[in-house]
Amino acid sequence: xxxxxxxxxxxxxxxxxxxxxxxxxxxxxxxxxxxxxxxxxxxxxxxxxxxxxxxxxxxxxxxxxxxxxxxxxxxxxxxxxxxxxxxxxxxxxxxxxxxxxxxxxxxxxxxxxxxxxxxxxxxxxxxxxxxxxxxxxxxxxxxxxxxxxxxxxxxxxxxxxxxxxxxxxxxxxxxxxxxxxxxxxxxxxxxxxxxxxxxxxxxxxxxxxxxxxxxxxxxxxxxxxxxxxxxxxxxxxxxxxxxxxxxxxxxxxxxxxxxxxxxxxxxxxxxxxxxxxxxxxxxxxxxxxxxxxxxxxxxxxxxxxxxxxxxxxxxxxxxxxxxxxxxxxxxxxxxxxxxxxxxxxxxxxxxxxxxxxxxxxxxxxxxxxxxxxxxxxxxxxxxxxxxxxxxxxxxxxxxxxxxxxxxxxxxxxxxxxxxxxxxxxxxxxxxxxxxxxxxxxxxxxxxxxxxxxxxxxxxxxxxxxxxxxxxxxxxxxxxxxxxxxxxxxxxxxxxxxxxxxxxxxxxxxxxxxxxxxxxxxxxxxxxxxxxxxxxxxxxxxxxxxxxxxxxxx
Numbered sequence: 001x002x003x004x005x006x007x008x009x010x011x012x013x014x015x016x017x018x019x020x021x022x023x024x025x026x027x028x029x030x031x032x033x034x035x036x037x038x039x040x041x042x043x044x045x046x047x048x049x050x051x052x053x054x055x056x057x058x059x060x061x062x063x064x065x066x067x068x069x070x071x072x073x074x075x076x077x078x079x080x081x082x083x084x085x086x087x088x089x090x091x092x093x094x095x096x097x098x099x100x101x102x103x104x105x106x107x108x109x110x111x112x113x114x115x116x117x118x119x120x121x122x123x124x125x126x127x128x129x130x131x132x133x134x135x136x137x138x139x140x141x142x143x144x145x146x147x148x149x150x151x152x153x154x155x156x157x158x159x160x161x162x163x164x165x166x167x168x169x170x171x172x173x174x175x176x177x178x179x180x181x182x183x184x185x186x187x188x189x190x191x192x193x194x195x196x197x198x199x200x201x202x203x204x205x206x207x208x209x210x211x212x213x214x215x216x217x218x219x220x221x222x223x224x225x226x227x228x229x230x231x232x233x234x235x236x237x238x239x240x241x242x243x244x245x246x247x248x249x250x251x252x253x254x255x256x257x258x259x260x261x262x263x264x265x266x267x268x269x270x271x272x273x274x275x276x277x278x279x280x281x282x283x284x285x286x287x288x289x290x291x292x293x294x295x296x297x298x299x300x301x302x303x304x305x306x307x308x309x310x311x312x313x314x315x316x317x318x319x320x321x322x323x324x325x326x327x328x329x330x331x332x333x334x335x336x337x338x339x340x341x342x343x344x345x346x347x348x349x350x351x352x353x354x355x356x357x358x359x360x361x362x363x364x365x366x367x368x369x370x371x372x373x374x375x376x377x378x379x380x381x382x383x384x385x386x387x388x389x390x391x392x393x394x395x396x397x398x399x400x401x402x403x404x405x406x407x408x409x410x411x412x413x414x415x416x417x418x419x420x421x422x423x424x425x426x427x428x429x430x431x432x433x434x435x436x437x438x439x440x441x442x443x444x445x446x447x448x449x450x451x452x453x454x455x456x457x458x459x460x461x462x463x464x465x466x467x468x469x470x471x472x473x474x475x476x477x478x479x480x481x482x483x484x485x486x487x488x489x490x491x492x493x494x495x496x497x498x499x500x501x502x503x504x505x506x507x508x509x510x511x512x513x514x515x516x517x518x519x520x521x522x523x524x525x526x527x528x529x530x531x532x533x534x535x536x537x538x539x540x541x542x543x544x545x546x547x548x549x550x551x552x553x
Contacts, residue, residue: 125157129164137164159263162201170197174208174223182218187211190219197227199235202263230551232274238262239274240546246275247534250517272526277551279529282536285545286360290372299378304356306381307348309496312406313391313503314373314398316340319515321522336521339363341531344373345506346380356380358539359506361531363524370401377406391500393417394482413485414500418445421478422453428471429464450479450486510534 122144129136139160143153180187192207208223229239241262245254251272259265266274292298319341324334344360360376362369374382382388388409392398394417402411422441423434430437444453457476464472479486491498514534515527522530536545 125154127157127161129161131165131168136168139164159201163199163204166199166201167204167206170204170206170227173226174206177209177223177226179209180211180220180222182213182220183215185213185215187213187218187220193221195221195224195233197233197235198238198264198266200238200241200262200264204235224553228553229274230277231553232270232277232551234266234274236546238264239278242266242271243275243278243533244537244542246271246530247514247537250520251275275533276525276529278549279532280525281549281551282532282545283361283528286362286372286532287364287368290368290375293375293378294371297374299383300375301379302381302384303379304381305350306384307350308385309387309389310346310348310377310380310382310385311389311391311497311502312344312346312373312377312382312409313500314342314344314369314401315393315500315503315507316342316395316397317507317511319511319522319527320520321524321527339524339527341511341515341527342366342369343503343507343510344369344376345503346373346377346382347502348380348385357502357506359510359535361510361528361535363528366397366400367404370405373401374405387494387496389496391497391503393500394478410496411485412491412496412498413450413482415488415498417500418450418479418486421475425471425475429460429468445486446488449488449490450483453486454479454483510538 122142125139125141125143127139129139139157141153141157143150145153179189188211190210190212193210195206195208197204197206206223206227208221208227210219210221212219224233227235229236232239234242242254242258245257249257251268254271255266255268258271289300293300317340318338321337321339323337323339325337327333327335342362342364344362345357346359347355347357349355358376358380360369360372362372388406389412390402390406390409391412391414392402393414399411402409419442422445423438426434426438426441441453441456444456454476457472457479461469461472461476488498511531514530515522536542
């Protein structure tokens with residue numbers, strides 16, 4: 001219903017009398033002309049519509065008032081509820097002890113939940129923004145609605161306020177940027193050029209100077225070096241947030257997420273180029289640091305308290321690329337190529353038995369990748385640790401890294417990797433009792449290590465022929481070159497881990513969770529860039545990386 005004015009606190013008493021109930025309309029409303037002061041006569045109800053701050057009536061009643069309902073007394077909404085057709089409600093005291101108000105009359109406060117246009121009394125927020133004593137802008141907004149809506153409205157105020165301040169700040173930077181030099185001469189000022197920069201507060205328009213070298217003709221915008229992220233017209237904080245989202249979310253969803261969080265729309269291609277540039281910079285930094293340690297094996301400074309025991313582990317994980325090759329199973333068709341991302345992990349326990357981990361990635365050769373793993377280990381206290389353990393599965397390149405960079409560390413061949421070879425042999429050696437045969441073999445491995453298992457296997461070869469004997473010999477050959485890596489009784493008595501669960505989980509955490517989603521396939525730069533950014537974040541070096549990041553324009 002629509003009744004002009006707001007019912008206020010001028011109500012003294014209400015008297016009701018039974019009147020016929022209109023079954024056709026069900027609900028009826030109070031016309032405004034009955035609120036002229038003095039007693040009001042019987043009122044006919046005509047509808048049910050409710051607007052906050054106005055009178056809402058349910059049922060069949062007749063009202064009389066001893067005093068005028070004042071328009072100026074805002075804030076009260078009167079709701080009349082008929083208990084039942086044909087029943088006269090008794091006068092009583094209810095609803096907070098208001099004298100003379102029947103129990104079927106209740107009051108509601110109209111406030112932030114209702115816009116002013118509907119009779120409510122929302123907050124009117126107004127910010128006057130001054131920069132250096134001068135008014136830079138005004139942000140004014142009505143705040144009303146549910147708690148969630150109000151929070152979004154306040155966020156909008158924050159965005160608008162920040163946009164005004166940031167625009168003046170960036171323009172001030174542009175105005176103060178000194179003229180650059182080129183070819184040993186000061187470059188010529190060619191006037192201002194407009195630019196729209198994407199920021200965490202939205203689009204920011206600025207005017208910055210263009211400079212030109214009269215000798216070589218090179219044009220430069222020096223203010224862009226301070227404001228933008230390399231060749232991308234986005235601020236450093238906004239680029240940082242975009243790249244952080246890219247480490248956990250699919251690129252197709254990034255534009256929508258950024259628009260929702262910051263009110264800025266960037267295309268898929270722009271985001272992809274930004275992530276490639278930043279991630280590639282992180283990967284180049286990793287490789288450059290690794291090469292510093294190669295010539296004289298110069299160790300970096302240990303960045304953490306050196307642990308008593310430290311583990312180093314490496315492994316690889318496959319991911320799908322967008323490269324293709326002929327499909328041998330379907331002549332005339334192509335298939336996508338899978339490539340391996342190398343992953344390294346250094347982990348240890350502190351004095352409180354809390355585990356710590358640092359990780360590294362790479363697509364280069366084992367020799368170059370190993371240099372990076374060694375440098376990372378040194379930063380974590382590898383050289384100072386009393387016990388050094390290198391754990392890996394059977395991959396030959398993993399043990400090449402062990403021999404070249406970590407020869408002083410005790411090698412541990414992953415227990416579960418050896419177990420898989422035992423189970424595979426059991427299916428051929430004893431097909432009818434493979435479970436029992438593998439259990440006996442693993443008991444030998446558990447109690448006496450690889451040496452004991454090899455001796456037990458050799459004792460069985462004389463009684464085997466054909467395929468079973470060949471399976472035994474292959475298992476013996478596999479273990480014979482790794483006896484020194486399978487002294488599991490000694491490892492357990494020393495409290496060492498005999499599995500490589502830490503590096504396997506790191507491979508999934510670093511690469512699998514982001515690069516191996518449904519339908520994903522990657523370019524080489526894209527896979528390396530995203531993995532580099534994920535590792536930077538997971539290693540807890542995100543902010544320090546961005547503080548030192550320099551992107552080319």
